[in-house]
Amino acid sequence: MFLRRFSVLSRPSDMSSLRSLGTVHDYVHLHLPSSSSFSWASSLPHTALIHFRNASARNAFSGKMMAELHDAIDAIECSLPSLSCVVLRGADGHFCAGADIRVAKTHLSSQEGGAAMSRVMTHALSRLRGLPLVSVAVLEGAAVGGGAELTTSCDFRIMKTSAKVAFVHANMGVVPGWGGAARLVKLVGRQQALKLLGRTEKMDAKKALEIGFADVIADDIEAATIEFLKPFNEKEPHVMQGLKRAVANADDIVFDQMQAKEHEIFQELWGGPANIAALDRHRTK
Numbered sequence: 001m002f003l004r005r006f007s008v009l010s011r012p013s014d015m016s017s018l019r020s021l022g023t024v025h026d027y028v029h030l031h032l033p034s035s036s037s038f039s040w041a042s043s044l045p046h047t048a049l050i051h052f053r054n055a056s057a058r059n060a061f062s063g064k065m066m067a068e069l070h071d072a073i074d075a076i077e078c079s080l081p082s083l084s085c086v087v088l089r090g091a092d093g094h095f096c097a098g099a100d101i102r103v104a105k106t107h108l109s110s111q112e113g114g115a116a117m118s119r120v121m122t123h124a125l126s127r128l129r130g131l132p133l134v135s136v137a138v139l140e141g142a143a144v145g146g147g148a149e150l151t152t153s154c155d156f157r158i159m160k161t162s163a164k165v166a167f168v169h170a171n172m173g174v175v176p177g178w179g180g181a182a183r184l185v186k187l188v189g190r191q192q193a194l195k196l197l198g199r200t201e202k203m204d205a206k207k208a209l210e211i212g213f214a215d216v217i218a219d220d221i222e223a224a225t226i227e228f229l230k231p232f233n234e235k236e237p238h239v240m241q242g243l244k245r246a247v248a249n250a251d252d253i254v255f256d257q258m259q260a261k262e263h264e265i266f267q268e269l270w271g272g273p274a275n276i277a278a279l280d281r282h283r284t285k
């Protein structure tokens, strides 16, 4: 059995306070292949789908969605024997606009609030990254801020030709708070990571492919996802899981320490003057 220890952990009190920050309209749902109606389930019999939606905020994560991401990972861990892969996908033609700024501004703008969000999301995305499953983020529309960080928690990224990714944290007076800086360095190297994080520009799919951030770009992302994941689904789940564990262990030994440092720097900056001013600039309806 795989058991990973992570350096940044959510606390029970973080989870209960975040869980109350949301509505029935924003959610994270898990679709398992055995019980699923999603369109590619029959082609990918060993693939789970984590699907998230917050229609009025470009699928930005409310506190409730952050807690529900942990719930989805709990449920995946209970169904591991039949799984080889997991797909992360937004809704309505969008990936994710990061943290729901309405929730962040009202409930999480203090240093403690930011630290709780960072613990919950860094832990959730470390758990996702540490699953013994091949993971794929399917991107359409925009992945911004924490949404861009979300994409880095997966092994692979499939991007619609028109999709864009932007690490806008520096514009908000912070560093990534969901563990995305360390993962980005792992993915594209120090120089490209510094450019993406420091210049905060929107990266299109062509550029993402060029620097090794995206693995596939396509107009039909569902067909591309099926084609990409089919060979993984044709192997025995326990073999694929063994492979993923071997690769992840080889790659992640000092990684957890990097995550702890990043979480520490985020805590220093969230709730500071530049961050409060950025949250205030966002118009609340």
Ligand SMILES: CCCC(=O)SCCNC(=O)CCNC(=O)[C@H](O)C(C)(C)COP(=O)(O)OP(=O)(O)OC[C@H]1O[C@@H](n2cnc3c(N)ncnc32)[C@H](O)[C@@H]1OP(=O)(O)O
Residues within 6 Å of the ligand: 056, 057, 058, 060, 096, 097, 098, 099, 100, 101, 102, 142, 144, 145, 146, 147, 168, 172, 175, 176, 177, 178, 285
């Ligand atoms: C440690 C992590 C910290 C964070 O993640 S902080 C959040 C960082 N994220 C952002 O700054 C993203 C801000 N949003 C954008 O840049 C754009 O909305 C985005 C994602 C490129 C999409 O652009 P468009 O497709 O043109 O859509 P739009 O701007 O008209 O937005 C549609 C409606 O969605 C809302 N929205 C977008 N991002 C949101 C967010 N993060 N939290 C709360 N609401 C958000 C936006 O206000 C708009 O609402 P409305 O329709 O005017 O009522």
